[in-house]
Amino acid sequence: MTTFDLPDLGEGLTEATLLSWLVDEGDMIEVDQPIAEVETAKSSIEVPSPYAGIVVRLHGAVGETLIVDEPLITVDTDGGGGFDDAAGPSAAAGSSAGALSYREEERAGTAVPADGGGEETLQDTGDEGSGNVLIGYGTSASAGARRRRRRAGGPNQPPTGPRAGSALAVAERPAQKAPRVSSPLVRRLAREHSVPLTGLTGTGPDGLIVRADVLAAVESRGAAPAQDQQTAQAPASTGPVSASPSLPAPGGLEIRERVPVTGIRKAVATTLSRSRREIPEATVWQDVDATELLALRARLKRQAEAEGSSAPSLLALIGRFVLAGLSRHPELATRVDTREDGEQEIVHFDGVNLGFAAQTDTGLVVPVVLHAERLSARELHGEIGRLVGAARDGSISGKELTGGTFTVNNYGVFGSDGATPIINHPEVAILGIGRILDRPWAVDGELTVRSITTLTLAFDHRVCDGGTAGGFLNFVARCVEDPTTALADL
Known part of the structure; x- marks a missing residue:
């Protein structure tokens, strides 16, 4: 038998919540067949098996937190079903002669009766992997995989009815495959x-x-x-834990339910708590007249409709202003690294990976546009739309949710005028955009109605002082107020 551990799920991810098993103990599985659906801090993914054979044991219950490099599933790759001690000598002999390998069975779609007992069984002729990759792991050769034998009736064994889990029991029914589904959602x-x-x-x-x-x-x-x-969002097997009616609660209230903090919600809590704990954060903000930006966006939209194309969104246009500002103030797109000797250093990067906070059904995620400084406003608009769409339908990859060096959070879409955003650790700055409102505004000494928004910058005081932060914010504000002139210089 071969035990397959939960594989590497991407940079920095060490655990995942088991959403569902896609196979049962006793099932016949194939190489690359999805065996479990798990939710990481980044997204929901299906885990494929690197082995073919009979499922002997599923390690973990639905709703349980699984740890990377700990057992996920045990597969009998030689057809013994994990019950060779109970099956007797004839079954053991049958498993070693006249059987097809799982590769041959896949091609032929049949199993050959074994000599001696007329029983159909399977054996593995090699530990060949598929080469497919799941966020940093490949189903390569399993020479180093752990193997173990368990006696029938031992702890954590499948049901031990007549020939339960054996190759014959599997051969008597069609091989089960997990249904093909468009997305984890x-x-x-x-x-x-x-x-x-x-x-x-x-x-x-x-x-x-x-x-x-x-x-x-x-x-x-x-x-x-x-x-x-x-x-x-709570795991199905655990569910909310209803409190006893007599259980006291603050203010005489009764506890209605308890919802475990898992998956994306747990990752958000961990990241933001670490940000508050480690980063000496400061905040600056500025009210900005976005009237001209709205007018430019309206012109671009009319032109795009006439051409049958799409115009850059306000978020994409402001994103371009942010990238231009970061080229002038690169300190705000760095990271603080602590060396082994305890000394800290500011790490600068060649380019900007721009993150955009997006609300999904499973929580807040931050898709990242890699090397965003290379994209035009229109290209940035297309990439933001693609990533946010993938995040909301659950198809986004872990790689597309990591590696950011600066984040933009448009909380104005939720009706917020302003906020003090928390820096997305390990980044050192985040720009928040409030909703755009018609407000009285002084223009050339006269009071008029203009479209006003509030830009807020939270920054790590270790990497820069207020002069740098204020200079960056003022540059972005000028671009919003006079976008035509600004775009000429971008």
Whole structure:
């Protein structure tokens, strides 16, 4: 047997929450077949198996936190089913003669009866991997993998009915494959409505199960609505823990439920708590007249509609102003590194990876545009749209959520006039954009109505002083107030 550990999930990720098992103990699995869906601090992903064989043991329950490099699944790759001690000599002999390897079975689609008992069994002819990659891990050769044998009836074993889990039991039924689903969010929707994916026929390309298939199944049986979003984010097996009616609470209130802090919510809490703990943060802000920027955006939009293209969004235009400001004040796109001797140094980078805070159904994430300084406003608009869309449908990769050196947070879309954003550790600065409101404003000594927004910059006082921060913020503000002149210099 071979035990497969939870693989490396990307830079800095050491744990994941188990959302669902896609296989059961006793199932026959193939190389690269998805075996589990896990939620990391970055996104939900499916973990493929690097081995083919019979599932002997699933390590962990749904809702449990799994640690990288600890056991995930145990697979019997030689067809013994993990019960060779109980099966007797004839079964052991049958597993060593006349059987096809899983590679041969994949090609032929059959199993050959073994000599001696007429039983169908499987054996592994090698530890060949697929080469496919899951965020930093490849299903390469498993020469160094751990192997162990367990006696039937021992702890944590599958049910031990007649020939339970054996190769014969597997051969007597079709090999099970996890249903093909368009995204983890579709799996979550099915889980919330208790819709078994194995019973659905996908209407997507090549039979792919899509959101509409799950909703149609829910409607056809009159399923109850999905649970409250906050409750839905709690792992299904643990669920909210209802308190006893007699349990005292502050102010005489009763505890209604307890929701575990896991996955993305846990990652956000960890990052922001570390930011507050380690960074000596300071904040500067400025009210800015965005009337001319709105006028420019309207002209670009009319022109794009006439050409059948798309115009840069306000966020993309301000993003270009931010990148220009960072070229003049590069201290704000650095990181503070602590060496082994305890001394700190400011690390400068060649370019800017620009992050944009985005709200999704599973929490706040920050997709990152790599080398954003190389993109025009229109190209930046396209990349922001792609990344935010991928984040909201659950298809974004871990690589696209890491490596930022400066973040822009447009909390104005939520109706906030202003805020004091928390720096996205290990970055050293973040720019917040409030909503744009019509307000009285003095122009050339006369009072008039203008479109005003508030820009707020939070920065790490270790990397620069108020002069640098104020200079950067003032530059971005001038670009917003006079974008035509600013764009001529960008």
